Amino acid sequence: MIDPLPRHLVDDLVARTLAEDLGLAGDLTTAAAVPADQVGVATVVARAAGVVAGLDVALAVFGAVEVSCTASPAAADGDRVDAGTVLARVDGPTRALLTAERSALNLLGHACGIATATRTVVDAVAGTGVRVVDTRKTTPGLRALEKHAVRCGGGANHRFGLHDAVMLKDNHLVAAGGIAPAVAAVRARVGHTVHIEVEVDHLWQLTEAIEAGADSVLLDNLDDAALAAAVRLVDGRAITEASGGITPDRAAAVAATGVDILSLGWLTHSAPRLDVALDLLPPG
Numbered sequence: 001m002i003d004p005l006p007r008h009l010v011d012d013l014v015a016r017t018l019a020e021d022l023g024l025a026g027d028l029t030t031a032a033a034v035p036a037d038q039v040g041v042a043t044v045v046a047r048a049a050g051v052v053a054g055l056d057v058a059l060a061v062f063g064a065v066e067v068s069c070t071a072s073p074a075a076a077d078g079d080r081v082d083a084g085t086v087l088a089r090v091d092g093p094t095r096a097l098l099t100a101e102r103s104a105l106n107l108l109g110h111a112c113g114i115a116t117a118t119r120t121v122v123d124a125v126a127g128t129g130v131r132v133v134d135t136r137k138t139t140p141g142l143r144a145l146e147k148h149a150v151r152c153g154g155g156a157n158h159r160f161g162l163h164d165a166v167m168l169k170d171n172h173l174v175a176a177g178g179i180a181p182a183v184a185a186v187r188a189r190v191g192h193t194v195h196i197e198v199e200v201d202h203l204w205q206l207t208e209a210i211e212a213g214a215d216s217v218l219l220d221n222l223d224d225a226a227l228a229a230a231v232r233l234v235d236g237r238a239i240t241e242a243s244g245g246i247t248p249d250r251a252a253a254v255a256a257t258g259v260d261i262l263s264l265g266w267l268t269h270s271a272p273r274l275d276v277a278l279d280l281l282p283p284g
Helices: 007-022 028-033 055-065 094-124 143-152 170-176 179-189 204-212 224-234 251-255
Strands: 039-046 070-073 086-093 131-133 166-168 196-200 216-220 239-243 261-263 276-280
Touching (some): 007 055, 007 143, 028 094, 039 055, 039 094, 055 070, 055 086, 055 094, 086 094, 094 143, 094 276, 166 170, 170 179, 170 196, 179 196, 179 204, 196 204, 216 224, 224 239, 224 251, 251 261
Parallel strands (some): 131 261, 216 239
Antiparallel strands (some): 039 086, 039 276, 070 086
């Protein structure tokens, strides 16, 4: 069972998506070609196999265009589906169905693509105990949906934004004068409940990060041998996160090094969208 996105986030995302597509003049094509009193039925269909994500968000688009539209989902977020699977049925004025079509499918196909890609990685590391997480490399304005899609695919979320955890990256360390002073400055400023992660680009930085009191270390762009050495050096004193250049093909090998977490920006910035479609039934 995947927790749905909060309604206020759904409403905001749908409103912004429709505003982008409708502009000031609305749907010129549909208004001219389709009778105003025509009522239609359409199905939302997966054209390719994958994992469902964002279905509630996509169906909310139809109701936002016309309140009398009714949507009946036939699948749920997190479901694995085959090509040809009907995901939902939508009833309502034909004009509304066609006006909402592209906005709904854009959101759904994007989210399903991320969930499908995430599931591929999760399956690749099954049995290792490693968690697969996302990053902040998300599409502006779509972070909530994209991170929801990662959860639908069996992954977990890294920090949601700059506001909910501390991550001292390479440029922070340069600006602060090194790992120890950076961690000390953060500890003096934030509450004891705030997690502190330190990015480590070289093994020699690990000891300093651990001794400074880092809760976790981000092992950035290290090869598999270096990752395994880092895990031994940390020896359970902090959470180890491997990041940088991790693809589905490499995920199993990285997991075998013993790290706790794999973080993949690829999940949200490069996953191909899943092919989904709206099929309008003929009138009558």
